[in-house]
Amino acid sequence: MKSSKSRLGRNVHRLFFAALTISLSISALYAQPASTATQSPEDHVSLYQALLDLQNPWTVMCVAAHPDDEDGTSLIVMRRKYGAHTVSLFSTFGEGGQNAIGPELYEELGAIRARETMAAAEIQGSEPHFLGLKDFGYSKTRDEAFKFWGHEEGLRRMVLEIRRLRPDVIITNHSVTNNDHGQHQATALMVVEAFDAAADPNKFPEQLKDGVTTWQVQRLFVRVRGNQAASDSTSIVTIDPNEKDPVRGVGYAEEALCALQQHATQGPWPKTFAEYANRFRAFSGQPGGATGQLPMIRYALVREAKGSAPLSAKESHSFLDGLRLPDAEAALVVAPQIGGKPLTDYVDKPATVLAELSVSSVETSRQHGTAIANQPRALAMRNRMFRAMGAASGIIVSISPKGVLVPGTVTDITITVSNNGTLTTQVGRLDLEGKPIAAETGFQSLSAGEKRTFIAHYNTPVNAQLSVPHAEHLYDGGEFGSRLKAVAVFSIVHDSHQFVVPSETNVDIARPIELASVSTSPIVTTPANDGKCGFHPVDFKLRVSNNQNDAISGALRLFLTTGPIMGRGSSTRKVELRAREKTDELFTLDGCQLSKSQGGVTFILENQTKTWPALLVPIVVTNAKVAPDLRVAYIRGFDFSLPNALNALGVESKEVSVDEIRTSDLSKFTSVIVDNRVYESKPELIAANQKLLDYAQAGGNLIVFYHKSDEWNPDPRRNRPQLAPYKLLLSNERVTDENAPITFIEPDHPLLNVPNKMGQDDFKDWIQERGLYYPREWDPQFHALVQSNDPGEAPLKGGLLVADYGRGHYIYTSMVWYRELRGGVPGAYRMLANMISYGRK
Structure with a gap:
């Protein structure tokens, strides 16, 4: 998945400075009476995490071959305990595996697993990204994996994502010394190679444009499996999965189990943590602690960048221990404090936190505005500042499109602004994809508990990348649809203390008319003793979807060939659909005709002015006989x-x-x-x-x-x-x-x-x-x-x-x-x- 967060960050940054009034009456916000309303548990957790994120400028990446291969527990610990930015990078979508909940396989399964991974990442607090290499099924050697992927192509993709995402530390479950799944072995080797290649300007120099630069990862850690012993000279990081998240009130590994359960197609998963712990110990061969607890997670430091700061201890509990930023860069990402204390100490006082964030944002912008705009890490921290302001204010901006988007078509997009906080705010400028939909003609008041809805008439670009059907766009960059971005500017008290709240959502892009198979494809027919031509008839269901804002009518025609279309077809029926409507059409296909078809059947919808893209369904005729009376x-x-x-x-x-x-x-x-x-x-x-x-x-x-x-x-x-x-x-x-x-x-x-x-x-x-x-x-x-x-x-x-x-x-x-x-x-x-x-x- 190609990330567009950097572009969103630049847009938010520009909008913030366009809307920000430099001379703010800071004291007005401190003086505003606080509401007697209390934070909900969800808002408390959200604000705490947003404030913790301001204290850690580092990025930790977990590289894995397939969805569910990631170390969810360590990702959760690094984000929830330390506030690090966490991302996961998967070689494949896992489409070559087995499906534990449904009939989908191959690309259809990959599309499902991609979305399962996104749901798991939401719990982990991480961002998932994919190289899009093909999962062709289980393999026993990395050479077989590279035969399908291409060694150089796999490395090129991994280097590009490292350069884009700029991780300071990479962790992986996969080791070049393990003799397990060949795709695991290949991924492990690519990680080691990419550690150096991403920093080498002579490697894939064509990538170095549009903001992509070389990038030197500081540390690479590989998980130590089972009772495997590390050498005396190896630095080890130990993560305790049984440690309790003090804010959420559950163990980090319990959160990881909840994330793992999102990978439903790879289940069934344990339903309780005790069952999970027992199964893990049996599978890994590692002795755990007390009954119902997991063994420690151990990682060995296998690569360090030249000049990188060493781990602060040989036995550490954070992959980031000892890392230091250059002074000039560190000055751009200083975490706000109140009286020398971190803002997390004031999580129960959101109005006070918001005031401090507003002051800090203005002062940082005055001193370092240009430098921040040109420094990716500082820009990322500025975006975290905006998210923290939104969490402190209780403002939530959500985007809801009316159905799928169609290239070249205007679609209504509903943007809802909700004030779940305790302070009265004012809604200022509201942008969708960089274009204003609510002009700054005087801020509109939004009281605590109030919400306001805006409708944007969004014109989807004619050349927008299609994403539907998902399985057909798994490898072309359209697997998650288009990323819509809204940015809203708010203020509190007489147009002062302006802050920005961004929002993003994925939306699908589809053809105006979509023909899709509901029944199994290919169509299979076998010999029958029916006194006719000797092959079984087949019922085939077809779905016709009208994704447009206008009604359509046309003739749905069936041709018993996948070759050139001639004549009127062997079956025709009229289809009429209202705007955004879909219908299923059932065809009973004659076995005799199927046995004589030229490779398959073709369905076409057309009217006097237009013919929409056809659906081709292959036919298999097999001479499979069965005993009578079964x-x-x-x-x-x-x-x-x-x-x-x-x-x-x-x-x-x-x-x-x-x-x-x-x-x-x-x-x-x-x-x-x-x-x-x-x-x-x-x-x-x-x-x-x-x-x-x-x-x-x-x-x-x-x-x-x-x-x-x-x-x-x-x-x-x-x-x-x-x-x-x-x-x-x-x-x-x-x-x-x-x-x-x-x-x-x-x-x-x-x-x-x-x-x-x-x-x-x-x-x-x-x-x-x-x-x-x-x-x-x-x-x-x-x-x-x-x-x-x-x-x-x-x-x-x-x-x-x-x-x-x-x-x-x-x-x-x-x-x-x-x-x-x-x-x-x-x-x-x-x-x-x-x-x-x-x-x-």
Whole structure:
């Protein structure tokens, strides 16, 4: 995410000096009677943080490969305890991971995770930024990561963000000595290289323009993991996660857990801090303190800039200990005080604080105005001063657009000014994107508890970067939309004591008319015995959104091709939409026509004067046959790839709940499928698992898709027994190469031959990986049917296991069928057809 805060800072700075009356009657504000109203707890915390931020001019950056890899606890401690400016920098959006709450994957998942990261950062008090490198899934080496990213390109992006954000200290969880995720390894190496490269004018000199300069980070810290010992000569910073935030009344690690829980697609996360502490100790191998507490967080100092001040102690508790600014720069960022005491001591006296901030702001501007405008650190501290003034006054400025913005279109933007403080203020100039919307024709009074609304008619630039759909703009700089900025000038008592309150919000930019798929894409059809041309029809839902301020009408046409459009199309319907309205249109697509389509279907909306951008949806025709008279029950996981695939196969299927598993007669189903990670997402199924095993033993076909080792293997601490009918233990091993060779260990086994004979072609064009969390140990009753391996590694044989159990069957598979089914890989449909047909005649 490219930051626009520096531009906002310059605009605020200019507006402040344009509006500021230098000769202020300071005594009037001190003399104004204070209201008897008391601060709300939220306002108290907000003001305290704003005042604490004025005491620390340093910036700490945490670099991580993916969202949730950041050290949220240390970021929180540095901001909430010490007042440092904190930022996080992520190599990727995490789009290659698994989704624990929904069907979105790849770019759609990345767009969700970007917003989850923003929500987590809000709790951490940090700013998130992204390099936008592609998360292509789990990798085992940094060389594989650089094959996708480009080593030089990844370094270029990281250097640019360091130069823009200007961190004094960088911390990272990733180490060049660790043999973990390849993207972690690559990120760790880039951090070390960028430490020097960002300060070298010969590295990426094309970046050195538009205010971007070289930048020398002072210190680089790498986290010391587990019980790893640092050398005697290494300086260590120790962060106590169990320390209590005295203002918010909770532990810093408890705040970090709240932030971690925002990463919902990567859950499920512990619900309580005690559970979090126990799980962390088990995962890290570090002994904690008292029960329910986390072990210390330790960082080793691995790089220092030449001439940088040393840490003040070998065992320190702040990454910033000992850092000093040059005298000339330090003079520009002196924190205001009252009687030699920090303003945080007066947090319960906001009127007194506001008076001192006003005095300090004027005096600093008189003495150093030009220098501040040209010094990024001083300008950043000036903006913190403005935020502190807003917090002390209780003034809040909020921006609310009327829907998404459309390039070249005027949209009403509501700006609300609320006085939540105790003093009567006066609203002066109000700007949106540098243009006045409320002129300074005499200040308008705003009493305590009052709010006032202004409407700006904002004309979105014709060349504005689109952000909708979010997934389509993940890598082009439009992932968060446009940043709208408002700046308001206020005064208290007879046009004196003017101060500035800025506000920002992200808004989406969309096309005037948007066609989007609601149903799964690609469309998949399979053979059917319907007496016609032999392929199943498919229901497809399309959403038409009118983002304009005017109504539209047109013809929505369907063409069974993704090539050149000719004729009127195979289906046409009229669409009429009011301003800012959307509708869903359902098409039933004939299976015969689908099987003959030229690669997909094209939807076009047009009228007599205009044709809007088309939506192209690919079609996959797969020769996947199923046994007759199947009836499949499934306990759905996080997404809909399984039910969508069963529908595409034309199979009668039913989603069942855990309660239905407990109480229903399962014998009416020919197969029951436990979808990905259901024993984790629906832990109550563990207690009902015996009912599933009884179903298989009595003649049913029980199929279980992949689970993680720590949510499957027997664990008495979590009351989890053996879940399979025979011994079956999972590892953390993966086959990450989606093109890894497949060997049939038992090529004649019925599961590989009926009703579809599986071959090498069925494993072509796979997506991202072969499988994950492969079994490491299983009972001889299981037949291992296939094996695969990444280059240079031993084969993993547990990807598809099948066993007879009583009169029925049990199948466990750790291969990533859900990715392949969602992507329309024909072989995945053929294998699913075999699994649900297993044992049927």
